[in-house]
Amino acid sequence: MKGKVGLIGTGLMGLPMAQRLIAAEIPLVVYNRTPEKLEPLRSTGAIITDTVVDFVQQSHPVITMLTNGDAIQATLLSDAVRPHLSDRTVIQMGTIAPSESRQIQDAVRQAGGDYLEAPVLGSIPEVEAGKLQVMVGATSEQFQQWLPLLQHFGKPMHIGEVGAASALKLSLNQLIGSLTTAFALSLSFLQSQGGDVDTFMEILRDSALYAPTFDKKLQRMLDHHYANPNFPTKHLLKDMNLFLQEATAAGLRADSLEGVRQILEAACATELAEEDYSALFEAVRGQSVQ
Numbered sequence: 493m494k495g496k497v498g499l500i501g502t503g504l505m506g507l508p509m510a511q512r513l514i515a516a517e518i519p520l521v522v523y524n525r526t527p528e529k530l531e532p533l534r535s536t537g538a539i540i541t542d543t544v545v546d547f548v549q550q551s552h553p554v555i556t557m558l559t560n561g562d563a564i565q566a567t568l569l570s571d572a573v574r575p576h577l578s579d580r581t582v583i584q585m586g587t588i589a590p591s592e593s594r595q596i597q598d599a600v601r602q603a604g605g606d607y608l609e610a611p612v613l614g615s616i617p618e619v620e621a622g623k624l625q626v627m628v629g630a631t632s633e634q635f636q637q638w639l640p641l642l643q644h645f646g647k648p649m650h651i652g653e654v655g656a657a658s659a660l661k662l663s664l665n666q667l668i669g670s671l672t673t674a675f676a677l678s679l680s681f682l683q684s685q686g687g688d689v690d691t692f693m694e695i696l697r698d699s700a701l702y703a704p705t706f707d708k709k710l711q712r713m714l715d716h717h718y719a720n721p722n723f724p725t726k727h728l729l730k731d732m733n734l735f736l737q738e739a740t741a742a743g744l745r746a747d748s749l750e751g752v753r754q755i756l757e758a759a760c761a762t763e764l765a766e767e768d769y770s771a772l773f774e775a776v777r778g779q780s781v782q
Contacts (some may be wrong), residue, residue, distance in 0.1 A: 495519075495550070495551065495552040496519040496520060496521045496539065496550055496551055496552070497513060497518055497519065497520050497521070497551065497552075497553060497555065497641065498520075498521040498522070498523070498547055498548070498550065498551020498552070498553065498554045498555060499513070499520060499521070499522050499523075499555045499557065500522070500523045500524070500544070500547060500554065500555070500556050500557070500558065500567060500568070501524060501556060501557035501558040501559075501563075501586070502522055502524045502529045502530055502532075502533065502557075503524075503529060503557070503559075504615075504616060504721070504722065504723075504724075505557055505612075505615070505616065505619060506524075506557035507529065507532060507533070508616055508619040508620050509555075509557060509585075509619055509645060510522055510533055510538065511532075511533075511536070511620075512619065512620075512622060512644055512645065513644060514533075514536045514537065514538055516644050518641075518644070519539075520537075520538040520539065521538070521539040521541060521547060521550045521551045522538050522539070522540060522541065522547075523540075523541045523543075523544060523546075523547035525563075525567065527542075544567050544568065544570070544572075544573050545572060545573055545576055548568070548573055548576045548577065548580060549576055551580070552579075552580055552581065553580065553581040553582065553583050553638070553641070554568070554577075554580055554581065554582045554583065555583045555585055556568065556582065556583070556584050556585060556586060557585050557586050558586050559586065559727070559730070560586070560587075560588060560730060561588040561589065561592035561593075561595075561596065564584065564586075564588070564596055565596075568582065568600075569596065569599050569600075574599070574603045575603065577600055577603040577604065577605040578603060578604030578605060579604060579605065580600075580605040580606070581605065581606040581607070581608070581638075582596075582600050582605060582606070582607045582608075583607075583608055583609075583610055583638060583641075583642075584596060584607070584608070584609045584610070584611075585609075585610045585611060585612060585626075586611065587611055587658075587661050587662065587665060587727075587730075587731055587734070588611075588658055588734070589658060589662065589734045589737065589738050590655035590656075590658040590659045590662070590738060591655075591738065591741075592658075593609050593629065593654055593655055593657075593658040594654055594655050597609075597654045606634070607654065608628065608629060608630035608631075608634045608635075608638065608654060609628070609629040609630070609654055609655075609657050609658055610626050610627065610628045610629070610630075610638075610642055610648070610657065611626075611627055611657055611658060611660075611661035612624040612625065612626050612627070612645065612646065612661075613625040613627065613661065613664055614646065615722030615723055616722045617722070618646065619645065622644065622645060622646055623646050623647070624645045624646030624647070625646060625647055625649070626642050626645055626646050626647060626648040626649065627648075627649055627651050627657040627660050627661055628642065628648050628649065628650050628651060628657055629651055629652060629653060629654045629655055629656045629657030629658060630650065630653070630654065631653070632650065635648070635650040659738070662731060662734055662735045662738065663735075665728070665731040665732075665735065666731070666732065666735045666749065668705070668723075668728060668731075668769070669728050669731070669732050669749070669752045669756065669769075670748070670749065670752055671703055671705055671706075672705065672709060672769065672770060672772060673751075673752045673755055673772055673776065675703075675705075675706045675709065676713060676770075676772055676773040676776040677776050678692075679692070679710075679713060679773070680773065680776050680777050689710075689714065693706075693707070693710065709770040709773075712768060712770040712771075712773075713770055713773040716773075716774070718764065718767035718768040718770060718771040719767060719768070720768070721766070721767055721768035721769070722768065723768065723769050724765065724766050724767065724768065724769065725756060725759050725760055725764050725765055725766070725767055725768070725769045725771050725772060726760050726765040726766065727769075728756060728769040728772075729753070729756040729757060729759075729760050732749060732752060732753045732756055733753065735749065736749055736750070736753065755772050755775045755776055756769075756772055756775070758775040759771050759772045759774060759775040762774075762775075
């Protein structure tokens with residue numbers, strides 16, 4: 493590393509990522525468009541910056557953990573900031589589309605910087621434990637160069653060139669949406685027929701149909717309790733939309749995912765948008781939490 497590590501985006505995932513770097517005594521510069529989200533870091537020794545230009549000038553590399561590609565465009569790739577990306581490496585760690593990642597790579601390179609992607613699988617508990625699965629889209633040289641830094645977050649794996657890791661991450665997040673919706677539908681149907689949930693789960697767990705995520709979300713659905721999310725419903729909807737756009741562009745039939753998107757849209761049209769994505773259970777049932 494040529495200087496202090498910069499991290500832009502200190503939300504649900506970005507904050508514990510920053511805290512891991514601080515715990516490892518890595519000099520850290522942070523920025524967030526919502527200043528209140530920086531408050532937990534003010535007494536940690538991290539350098540808090542007020543503008544993106546100031547942030548970039550003090551950071552190398554620059555890690556992005558922003559909501560989407562538009563947020564990256566509006567911050568790092570604004571007209572005011574682009575000239576300062578020269579001789580900077582941008583490590584994009586959020587979930588964006590492969591096409592977006594390649595476009596951002598082109599823009600960063602045109603500004604004289606370098607770029608790689610490293611989206612992660614896992615949520616807050618995995619960040620805190622340093623057990624994220626880090627999927628890296630980069631050259632072999634870039635992967636080796638930044639491996640020591642990325643290892644602070646979990647297990648990095650070199651997937652291929654830029655775009656390959658983003659595609660893999662979207663493929664995995666599509667499964668999150670589809671599996672959770674399918675489970676919510678089966679559970680709702682069983683309950684509507686007066687079936688026993690314990691028996692259902694006992695048989696399911698002992699079958700090839702079982703996925704551990706079912707048990708992770710079961711109690712939330714039974715309790716109708718979706719507060720303190722590791723992954724909000726609105727973010728899963730964003731990823732489903734990205735997957736549908738990319739899959740359609742690739743000529744794939746993604747009709748089945750349209751129903752998942754509609755369910756997520758129904759949930760996000762209520763107060764459930766900010767809640768854990770298992771709240772889609774309420775939309776499957778045709779209800780919402782009041």
